[in-house]
Amino acid sequence: MPLVHIHVTEARRTPEQLTRLADTVQQVMSECFAAPDGDRYQIITEHKPGQMIAEDTGLGFERTDDVVILQIFQQGRTRDQKQAAYRALADRLRDQTGLKPSNLIVSIVETAREDWSFGNGIAQFVEGRL
Known part of the structure; x- marks a missing residue:
């Protein structure tokens, strides 16, 4: 149930590239x-x-208008899972879309079970429906 917000620069990618x-x-x-x-x-x-x-925070990255910023809202993942996701995202997006790893910024936001409603005004996790 991660909610992923993908931020990109307008008109840099075709609809097919956005889908990929x-x-x-x-x-x-x-x-x-x-x-x-x-x-x-x-x-x-x-x-x-x-x-x-998207500046480089003093890390020496050269960014372009191809930069992609991912905000991932989730709950319950471990540090190891998060670090694996960072690496896999950089590698896969490079291989599948040509995105340079220096043009990828990822922020994972931790939420609690009561922070989610998937519809009908119900907190499904809290009520045990998920």
Whole structure:
């Protein structure tokens, strides 16, 4: 049940390339976070050039308008799972989409079970439905 917000620069990718990007991210969520089939929640937002500012934090990265920022909202994953996801995302997105690993920023946000409602105004995790 990770919720993944994918931020990209507008008009840098075709619809097919955006689909490949999202599909690759989902593959990693399934493998590293054990997201079950049918558990896909993704939002793709395209920002106008210059509206995403992604400096290098003094690490020496050279970023371009191809930068992709992923915000992953999830609960209950271990440090090892998160680190495996970072590595798999960088490797797979490079291999599947040509994204340079230096153009990938990932932020994983920890949430609690009561922070989710999947519809009908019900906290399904809290009520034991999930």
